[in-house]
Amino acid sequence: MDFDDAVQFSLVLEALLLAAAKPLSLERLTELFDEEARPSSSQLKAALAKLAEDVSTRSYQLTEVASGYRLQVRSAYSAWVGRLWEERPQRYSRAMLETLALIAYRQPITRGEIEDVRGVAVNTQIIKTLLEREWIRVVGYKDVPGKPAMLATTKVFLDYFNLRGLDELPNLAELKSLVPEPEDDLQQSVQAQVARTAEASTSLGPDNTISFSSLLAELDDMEQGLKTEFTDQPLELGIDKPAAGVLSVNEIAAKE
Known part of the structure; x- marks a missing residue:
């Protein structure tokens, strides 16, 4: 294949990305070409740049996430694409x-440290579900009595929320600064202001991807008294440690 033929090269990449069920890294894309005639990294990046330009007026876009590159539907059309699937989008509990x-x-962070911040025990099913979805993983064990597992997010988490790295997580302090001071209108302000910062994007496949900002917006927009599959468990506290309520996004930000 003539890699100098930018048009044909970008079309090949478009076909590969459309057919792929998951993001493709530069290394994986390179491996798909004959070993004796593979594109250089610069040629591959140039072709991807051309592809991004070619689809700039289309209903989908080229996006780079933690695991590589993928073609995904633009957020403006996500609601239409969502009609292809009859089931309602999954709602997650506040916990x-x-x-x-x-x-x-x-x-x-350990489970105990999460409980210290939230003031309530973490339901075992919550951790199990996050592990099963491969959004989090055990990265080690803290050198303290009991050797509690230390939890961290994964590439699957980054891909799902349309992030290339942890540095692209929305700044909680900035989100908090968007909220005006009057406390009587605080909840409505959080919902309105944070929601305006949210962006949503939908994968060309059946699995939808959303931004982490929109996840945080959903957290603050959660209906009061909503019954969910996972509930908080009371955390037994010492006499010198007052009980704490469930934290909002802004209270978590204040602790940063």
Whole structure:
């Protein structure tokens, strides 16, 4: 193949990315060409840049995430694509969202440290579900009595939330600064202001991807008294440690 033929080269890459069920890294893309005639890294990046330009007016876009490159539907059309699947989008409990947010922003972190911040015990099913979804993993064991597992996020987590790295996580301090001071209107302000910072993107496959900002927006927009699959368990506290309520996104940000 003539890699100097930018048009044909970018079309080949487009076909590969459309057919792939997951993001493709530069290394994986290179391996798909004959060993005796493989594109250089610079040629591959140039072709990807051309592909991104070629699809700039299309309903989908080229996106780089932690695991590589993928073609995904633009957020403006995600609602239409969502109609292809009859089931309603999965809702996550406030407890799960707060647990995931703490792991993302304070990793590596132990379950006990999560409970110290939230003031309630973490339901075992929450950790199990996050592990099964491969959003988090055990990265080691803390050198303290009991050797508790230290939890951190994964590439699957980054890919799902459309991130190339942890440095692209939304700044909680910045999100908090968007909220005006009057406390009587605080909850409504959080919902409105944080929601405006949220972006959503949908994969060309059946698995939707959303931004982490929109996850945090959902956390603050969670309905009061919503019954979910996972519930908090009371945390037994010492006499000198007052009980704490469930933290909001902004309270988590204040602790950063």
